[in-house]
Amino acid sequence: MSESTGLSVVVLAGGISHERDVSLRSGRRVADALIEAGHRVEVRDPDAGLLPYLAERRPDAVFPALHGSSGEDGSLLELLAALGVPTVGSTGAAARRAWSKPVASSLVAQAGIAVPESIVLSHEAFRELGASSVLRVVRAAMQGDLVVKPASGGSAQGVSIVDDPTELPRAMVEAFTYAEVAIVERRIVGTEIAVAVIGTGDEARALTAVEIVPTTGVYSFQERYNAGETTFFAPSRLDDAVVDAATDAALLAHRTLGLRDLSRVDLIVDGQGTPWFLEANVLPGLTETSLLPLAIEASGATASAVYDELVRAAVARDA
Numbered sequence: 001m002s003e004s005t006g007l008s009v010v011v012l013a014g015g016i017s018h019e020r021d022v023s024l025r026s027g028r029r030v031a032d033a034l035i036e037a038g039h040r041v042e043v044r045d046p047d048a049g050l051l052p053y054l055a056e057r058r059p060d061a062v063f064p065a066l067h068g069s070s071g072e073d074g075s076l077l078e079l080l081a082a083l084g085v086p087t088v089g090s091t092g093a094a095a096r097r098a099w100s101k102p103v104a105s106s107l108v109a110q111a112g113i114a115v116p117e118s119i120v121l122s123h124e125a126f127r128e129l130g131a132s133s134v135l136r137v138v139r140a141a142m143q144g145d146l147v148v149k150p151a152s153g154g155s156a157q158g159v160s161i162v163d164d165p166t167e168l169p170r171a172m173v174e175a176f177t178y179a180e181v182a183i184v185e186r187r188i189v190g191t192e193i194a195v196a197v198i199g200t201g202d203e204a205r206a207l208t209a210v211e212i213v214p215t216t217g218v219y220s221f222q223e224r225y226n227a228g229e230t231t232f233f234a235p236s237r238l239d240d241a242v243v244d245a246a247t248d249a250a251l252l253a254h255r256t257l258g259l260r261d262l263s264r265v266d267l268i269v270d271g272q273g274t275p276w277f278l279e280a281n282v283l284p285g286l287t288e289t290s291l292l293p294l295a296i297e298a299s300g301a302t303a304s305a306v307y308d309e310l311v312r313a314a315v316a317r318d319a
Helices: 020-036 050-057 075-083 092-099 101-110 123-128 131-141 165-176 221-225 240-256 291-298 303-317
Strands: 008-012 040-044 061-064 118-122 146-150 160-162 181-186 191-198 210-214 230-233 262-269 275-281
Touching (some): 008 020, 020 040, 050 075, 061 075, 061 303, 092 275, 101 118, 101 240, 101 275, 118 131, 123 131, 123 165, 131 165, 146 165, 165 181, 191 240, 191 291, 191 303, 210 291, 240 262, 240 275, 262 291, 291 303
Parallel strands (some): 008 040, 008 061
Antiparallel strands (some): 118 181, 146 160, 146 181, 191 210, 191 262, 210 230, 262 275
16 A cells, blocks of 8 residues: 555544543544545544444544543453454553553553652542541641542543642542542642653654643643633743653653553643653544644644554554
């Protein structure tokens, strides 16, 4: 197959997760970029007709643009692998490692990356042991400002900054709205950056680090997807040595988790220049306000060229 030959690509977008609308926006952007690259593209929702359709039509490749459990918990990725359809993105096993923030944090910490101190609480334990008793122990063990977030999921949904102890119960309820497990994490104050990684294993490369400065000081769902709510700096304004350390941490996290093709690693750099791992996203947002497309542009590339590279890599991998 020559490089100039367009491929038939099915872009998956939508799903039933809390991030459906974001996924639809990502899917449209991916489809437009792949059409620009010369491919024949169809956008489909991952519904009950998807697997029979793929089994019959056998597209050259599938490009998931799904966020939340629809695409990031590994289930669909493993089904696509079982179906034998070349698919952009990580394996199901790697996706599960990244999807579970406590698992991902444990693995990257073992690899030597700084990870905030945390306590992981299941909703069941929270109920059985008594909310007031659990929260007393948490407050005694973790002084200062905290971050409470679901143990899985993205787009900062269910995430709360707790600088007043009386707000902790509400933050726990908010996190449990989105997942059965919540993380109470010591807040690291510093500069938030995102490093997109393209490729696999030793061939993976980091794109330009993007510095995130939300107008409210917190990079919440609204700040992520509403234009004008956040200022981005690409490249980051941090010192070169600090950016290099953050980039190295992102590449190490990508490889440690066994991620493939693309990821976005979110970090926060403290006042001493230490990058702290927050999470890794196997199917990051690809909307007009998302960080990975911004990193692509800042790196001197185009979305059409990068997505074309990923599709062709998936086809070659399964050839």
